[in-house]
Amino acid sequence: MKKGLITVAALSALALVTGTASPVVAAEKTLKIELISKGETHQFWQAVKKGAEDQAAKMNATVHFQGPAAETMIDKQLEMLDAAIATKPDAIGYAALGTTESVSHLKAANAAGIPVYMFDTAASCTGGTAALGAKSDCALGVAYTNSLAAGSLAADWMAKSIGNKGKVLVVGHSQTNQTGIDRVAGFVNRIKSKYTGITLLTTQYAEGGDALKAQDIVSAALVANKDLKGVYGTNEGVAIGAGQAFKAAKMKNGAVKLIGFDSGKQQMANIKSGLQTGAITQNPVGIGAKTVEALVNYVRNKTVPKNIIDTGFYYYDKTTITKPEIAADLYE
Numbered sequence: 001m002k003k004g005l006i007t008v009a010a011l012s013a014l015a016l017v018t019g020t021a022s023p024v025v026a027a028e029k030t031l032k033i034e035l036i037s038k039g040e041t042h043q044f045w046q047a048v049k050k051g052a053e054d055q056a057a058k059m060n061a062t063v064h065f066q067g068p069a070a071e072t073m074i075d076k077q078l079e080m081l082d083a084a085i086a087t088k089p090d091a092i093g094y095a096a097l098g099t100t101e102s103v104s105h106l107k108a109a110n111a112a113g114i115p116v117y118m119f120d121t122a123a124s125c126t127g128g129t130a131a132l133g134a135k136s137d138c139a140l141g142v143a144y145t146n147s148l149a150a151g152s153l154a155a156d157w158m159a160k161s162i163g164n165k166g167k168v169l170v171v172g173h174s175q176t177n178q179t180g181i182d183r184v185a186g187f188v189n190r191i192k193s194k195y196t197g198i199t200l201l202t203t204q205y206a207e208g209g210d211a212l213k214a215q216d217i218v219s220a221a222l223v224a225n226k227d228l229k230g231v232y233g234t235n236e237g238v239a240i241g242a243g244q245a246f247k248a249a250k251m252k253n254g255a256v257k258l259i260g261f262d263s264g265k266q267q268m269a270n271i272k273s274g275l276q277t278g279a280i281t282q283n284p285v286g287i288g289a290k291t292v293e294a295l296v297n298y299v300r301n302k303t304v305p306k307n308i309i310d311t312g313f314y315y316y317d318k319t320t321i322t323k324p325e326i327a328a329d330l331y332e
Helices: 002-019 043-058 074-086 103-111 147-161 178-194 211-224 236-248 265-273 284-301
Strands: 031-036 061-066 091-094 116-119 142-144 166-172 198-200 228-233 257-261 278-281 308-310 314-316
Touching: 031 043, 031 074, 031 284, 043 061, 043 284, 061 284, 074 091, 074 103, 091 284, 103 116, 116 284, 142 284, 147 178, 147 228, 147 257, 147 278, 147 314, 166 178, 166 211, 166 236, 178 198, 211 228, 211 236, 228 236, 236 257, 236 265, 265 278
Parallel strands: 031 061, 031 091, 091 116, 116 142, 142 308, 166 198, 166 228, 228 257, 257 278
Antiparallel strands: 278 314
């Protein structure tokens, strides 16, 4: 009887050992990602943030998203970048306000072993996009909108809306970051090369997308050019300011065509009412999501992302604003 009890005990012990013999797999580390944006005030950046946070939640990562109060504050943004590097995160996402100012800082991140993937706008790393990638000392790549192509599309729709002739004013939001530069260049070059009946006034700038500054610029242009046919604003703030100038001048909707960029509650309302002709929408949620996805996959699996992830864009107006493929990229 005692022998039987010993046998049962031995078998029970063996079963216990067998049941726990499999190696214990440690829980996957939650990655910490710092995202340094151009700003936080515009709804565009809030949409980028949402896309990043939602993607991070799917991939066991956390995102700390920040940006300066105004998109002219390059020095403040660089302070944020340096502070982020000092925290030694698992990865950094960066949207460049200036074209070259951040390069040495990005190289410092690389030297510290912190991978960087840029979003919205790339810094001008030596050699341009050829300098991006796993072997780069600057950044792995960039998730962005092809702003030259988007500006060209805005030009095509402006030309169509004014019958391919007349005066057009371009109001840009930045002369220092590549996105602002390209949105202007894409529009201007397209008009000059394809629409010879259109006269471009001297391009003016409401730096940082300041709506009040844009309103002043457009108001002055309306007084000086009674035959003005169109205004192109390169971001949400500029388009809103131009719309305010139209309202202040008590213009009839559509008397001067206005094409803007991005969306936002006010700009979308202006398009629906007919005050604004249309706008180019990006995919801000996708920009945030793709940036986080690229960084997490690289850190965890050493999967090298594409140098350039083009997240796409559309032109929309009051007739297409509710189309599913467009509505998905709009934000209020």
